[in-house]
Every structure is written in structure tokens, then in C-alpha cells.
Amino acid sequence: MIFSRGARIVALAAVITLGATACSGGGRVKTDDSDSAEGANAAGSSGFTVAFVTHETPGDTFWDKVxxxxxxxxxxEGVTLKYSNDPDATKQAVLIQNAVDSKVDGIATTLVTPDALAGAVKSATDAKIPVVGLNAGIDQYKQLGALMYFGSDETVAGQxxxxxxxxxxxxxxxxxxHQAGSVSLEARCAGVKSAVPGTENIQVNGADDAAVxxxxxxxxxxxxxxxxxxTLGAPIAQDALKALAAAGSTAKLVTFDLNTEIAQNIADGKIEFSIDQQPYAQGYLAVSSLYLYLKNGNDIGxxxxxxxxxxxxxxxxxxxxxxxTKSNTR
Structure with a gap:
């Protein structure tokens, strides 16, 4: 694992134990799910309800892991989890506001379009609802009022x-x-270009595989x-493999993020490597950090x-x- 910007690094092992469980892309309608987990702790046994709001484009396997x-x-932790998502920034902001209006105890949200979400996040903090960021917005989460952040430094990853x-x-x-306006994706490409000046960006519609x-x-x-x-997401890498074959190109392929197909393609030598940000850990740590903050005032990181x-x-x-990858945890 490659890390830099030492002031930002906090070892995951020192943060929280993931227990018995082992350890952003194109896809295809928003969902709004309330998850009741069964097991050692019944959902809601802690008394806390957490809203988990993302910019997922449904069908993207990356978000299954988150x-x-x-x-x-x-x-x-015995938390009642309310998951919702929308790739449209304005609609994601509405989902955050809905969570505020429903008086949840905490909110975990991606911050891929910080300006569009700023008002909704402020509404949450004004209501004294703790917010943590994950996956996107590492450089903006503090100014938006989020307490903690879990994800990759996308500039470092691109570099x-x-x-x-x-x-x-x-x-x-x-x-x-593959997603216009995403600060995370632009940071990745800028990082690549800093190391290879000849890098060229191309914009595609990540919600339409055939178009990609x-x-x-x-x-x-x-x-x-x-x-x-x-490519900056696993489904887009699958599209790129088809394009490479159709064009008869000898270009090599590398990607960000993993799914089972991409992992198998790496094993088969069709993809050089993947840069993994460990999305399962992002989802786990975001919820657990809110639980610890609500229960004990902990500030993780x-x-x-x-x-x-x-x-x-x-x-x-x-x-x-x-x-x-086959068990959906990596």
C-alpha cells in the first residue's frame, strides 16, 4: 500500500477492528433502502439511526462494496441504517436534507460535488447532527462541516x-x-498527468456502457x-477492454477500483493493475465512527x-x- 502526505495518514488498524469480516465507476435510478441487520446486535439496539447518502449510479459494483x-x-454496532443514493448532485442534496428532516442521529455522505451539497450539510450541522464524509471530498470535508473523513487521497492515488x-x-x-464535475476523478487524472505530462483526458458518459x-x-x-x-472505475475498465479489442489497439490498461471481473482480468494478464481504495472499509468505518462519536464522543483520525x-x-x-472480491468485501 502506498501512502504519502504523512500528516494525513492514520493507520486503519489503529482506528477500528473489522472483526471477522475481511477487509467510483459507471453504472445505471436511485434507491432508498432502510437496512435492518440481524446478528449479534439487532438493528436499532444501540438506539442510533444513521443515514448513509451516496452519489451512486445504480448498477456500479463499486457501491455494492461500500x-x-x-x-x-x-x-x-446495532445501528439502524438508512441508505439512499442519487448521482445527480441536486438530488443527493435533497436526500441529505430528507435525512435531516427525519431527525436521524448521524449522517455519512460522499462529497463528490461539494458546492452542491454545502447547503444540505450545513442544515445537518445546524441541527446538531454529526456528519462524516467518505469516498470523495477529502480536501473539502472540513470546510463543509464534516467531522471525519474516510477514503483515498485521489491526487496521491493518481500520482x-x-x-x-x-x-x-x-x-x-x-x-x-466517466462522471462530469467529479472532484475525485479530476484529481486522479491530474495526478497521472503530473507523472506523465503526455496524459490526455477524455470525457465519457459512465451511465451508458455502449457509448463508452x-x-x-x-x-x-x-x-x-x-x-x-x-480508467477510473471497474465497469469502465470492462468497457475499455471491449474498445481495445474493437480498435485493434496495443495500449495497456490500468484501472482504479475492483470487482470480481476486474480481479480475474488482472489474474489473466488483461489488465496491468488496479489502484484500490478499499470501498468496503470506507463504508464500515464511516458508520462505526458515527456510532463511536454518538456513544462516546470519539473523533477517529x-x-x-x-x-x-x-x-x-x-x-x-x-x-x-x-x-x-467474490465475497463482495474487496
């Missing part, structure tokens, strides 16, 4: 990926941005100097972000990690 982590934490492919000889990578394939195929057919494709990545997954460690 949600699974949040659900497991709710089960372990790490860029340095690795630069060492391998990359000259003209194509960085595929055709856009990338056209670009690869037109520009044979592209030697690497950097001591005022600094808790980093869950970047972590490289490649041919050297894929055999160990592949089984966890």
Missing part, C-alpha cells in the same frame, strides 16, 4: 498510478473521466500513439482524514485478493 461495509458496521506507468514507459496515456465503448474505440482508432488507458488507499492490486497479490 454499502456492504456500511451494513456490516450497522449490524456490528502513484502515473509514476508506475511512467516507469513502465508510458508516454501518452488516455485518462477516462464507442467513444473509446473511435479515439483509439484515430490516435495510435495512445499507449495506456487509465484526530482531525485528519483516515486513508483507505491507494493500494495496488497486481499479478503479485491477486491470488490473495481475488477470493475477497
Amino acid at each position: 454499502k456492504a461495509g456500511a451494513q456490516q458496521a450497522a449490524k456490528d 502513484s498510478a502515473g509514476q508506475r506507468i511512467a516507469t513502465a514507459g508510458a508516454k501518452h496515456p488516455l485518462c477516462v473521466v 465503448v464507442s467513444t473509446l474505440q473511435a479515439k483509439l482508432s484515430q490516435d495510435k500513439s495512445i499507449d495506456y488507458i487509465v 484526530g482531525g485528519k482524514p483516515v486513508l483507505t488507499g491507494p493500494s495496488f492490486v497486481d499479478k503479485d497479490n491477486i491470488a490473495k485478493i481475488l477470493p475477497f
